[in-house]
Amino acid sequence: MRYRPLGSSDLTVSTIALGSWLTYSGGVEKSRSIACVREALDQGITLIDTANVYGRGASESLLGEALAGVPRDSYVLATKLYFPMSDTDRGLSRAQVFKQIDASLARLRTDHIDLYQCHRYDADTPLEETMEALTEVVRQGKARWIGFSEWPADRIRAALALPGVTKFVSSQPQYSLLWREPEREVIPLCAANGIAQIVWSPLAQGVLTGKYPPGAVPPKDSRAADPAMGAYLRREWLSRSTLEAVQRLRALAEANGCTAAQLALAWVLRQPNVAAAIVGATRPEQVAANARAADLDLPSAVIEEAGRIVQPPSPWSPSVLLNRIRRKLRV
Template sequence: MEFRRLGRSGLNISEISYGNWLTHGSQVEEEQALACVRAALDAGITTFDTADVYANTKAEAVLGRALKDERRESVEVFTKVFWPTGPGGPNDKGLGRKHIHESIDGSLKRLQTDYVDLYQAHRFDQTVPLEETMLAFADVVRQGKALYIGVSEWNADQIARGAALARELKVPFISNQPQYSMLWRIIESQVVPTSEREGLSQIVWSPIAQGVLTGKYLPGQPVPEGSRATDENGAKMISRFLKDDVLEKVQKLRPIADEAGLSLAQLAVAWVLQNPNVASAIIGASRPEQVHENVKAAGVKLETELLDRIDEVLGDSVQTDPRFTITP
């Protein structure tokens, strides 16, 4: 495993991190989830990402149990706040001061820790003054409940506004967590340049495009049983990629992966890590062997000629429009 600095900070994180969005507490039984976390630790992953909304708080609890016997200083634990949790009361969502402070306390209890290394705004909240949100995050940091703050799926303007307030409040604002893959490159034109200027790195999710870039989805064929495409939560996200022309192009990446000595999934993870503003790629897993497979992308350097060939194969199947940044 190799490590990268997160933003303009002193925090080192593993360039491949482990996330439990659609697995812990829902798709995968706890014993299997614990085995996946153990596999991640054995592979050298030290960075673990979750959120209070995943499986309506259950994912945090599973991760807390999985890491409880680890030396706390040896791992980096990230979580997020924004989406509705709990019974669904009027203040059980968003980035208002009340919800942020109640949410961090709930997350820490479930994660069985005194602090998280990074606390992230899971989306931008159009209904709450940004000043209120950033002040609440600053207070969380000053209380020692989080070391750093970050965001997820904020656009370039929102990141710049948040960074300006963070400087004023003297709080370390160091990361954005967007979707990013060979097929989904909407952060490249605006978010990445703004982040570089403001001192943020990207911690990217879905580097294998919800599994499409593994090559297991074949044009003209039914989706595999038990795959992400058959999951209620994952099906909507993956549907944009399940088009025969896209799937045909993915199959044409196989010779490129073979030439690089990589599987298609490893090639996809290695591809996002070629972007110098990406500090880490989040992988998920329902089986330990998936972890062992994907971590082999760590430290891989792809030649410019190979990257150009990937672009040529994928062509107009690549989405680059920043207007597709996910909003609530």
Template structure:
């Protein structure tokens, strides 16, 4: 396993992170989830990403039970706050009340005294940004959080947060967690240049585009049974944008590229996002341990310029690049 600094911070994280969105406590039984985490640990993964909202808080519980007994200093545990975790009006968002209550719940479920990174899962237009950043800074001072980050924020929102932190003497954001893959490149125009300038690193999710870049979805063929595309718990909604014959045909054209490099298509997809110097880690999920073992082989892979050009010639024309498609909620009038 290779390690990179998270942004300009001193925190080193594994190039491959293990994430449990749409798996632990949901698609995957706990015994299988435990095997996946153990496989990640065996392969040298030290960075684990989750969120309070995943599987209605159950994902944090499963991860906490699975990591219990591991040397805590040898792990980087990340979680997030924003989405509803209860029925009340204050059980969501980035108010001081919700942040303070949510971190306590996350720490209890994760069976730890602190998290290495606490991330604002989306931007909250109903809470003053100063209130959110002060609450995060207080958690750092209390030792419950070591670093703070964001997920799916627009470039202007990240820039505002950095400016306020500098003005008020708060700890700065060190990370951004966006979707990023060969097919979803919306961070490249605005977010990456800003973050490179400001010392903010990317921890990217869905580098295999919900499995599309593994090559298992074939043009004109039925969807594989048990795949993400047939999951009615949320996976199918995320992946359907990619299930066109033109796009799937182009993905198949990556097979000889991967073969020439001695990589699987999934390994090629993960390795590609890691070529971006602003990316500190790629999050992979899994329902089976062998998927983890396969994906981690992308760590340390270097792709030459001619390979990158060849890949871009195949998928560049269908890649989504519009920065307005960042997953931050729609701006309210």
């Protein structure tokens, strides 16, 4: 495993992080979930990412149990708030920041969060109120550093311009060979202001593993075949042209002694301003395989070729437009 500093903070994180979005919030049985967490620690993974909304607290509770007895200074714990926890509890108001961090601390069985993140931007709460509340929880010692996920560039600039508040040290965007939107504004802005990227979905919800043969029905045990776990999967990533490109990526990976997933992770980790890539895993062996991507020393030419082979689907392609219409109509 390799380690990198997290932005302008004093945190050092493993380049591969363990995520818990669709897996440890009920998608994977408890014993196997805990086995995955333990395997991550054994592999040298120190950054563990979760959120209060994952399973409405279920993921945090499981991690609290799985990490019980593990020296607290041996891992970096990151969680988030924003999405609804009840009919009335949501957002980034001062009251919610104070309420949700206490609830997360209780579920995680710890006295502090290393990285407390705003899961999305809250347009219903003044930015000043959110930043002042986050600054207060840092002063109280409940959180060491703060970050955000999927904030627009103008709101990041506005937060950075506020005087007397704790500054963000991390950004958590979706970023992969198949999704490169952060490259336009967010990554350059963050790089100029001491904010590092902790990337989510670096394997494009599993599509970049090569598990989906072009033109074939998705495997029964795959995310695409699971109505719950596959609900957030972009269907355009399952188009024949994209899946054929992923098979070419797989061939490139095999020619260089690794898997398609490891090559896709290596590509992300070679991009500027990326501190870590979050991976999910349903089995301990998946954790171990993904962890090995951190140690790959692939030639720059291979990384560049991977970026040429797999390109994000055009926003104007027929498959993308059709899927947008379907999502809008909820078909």
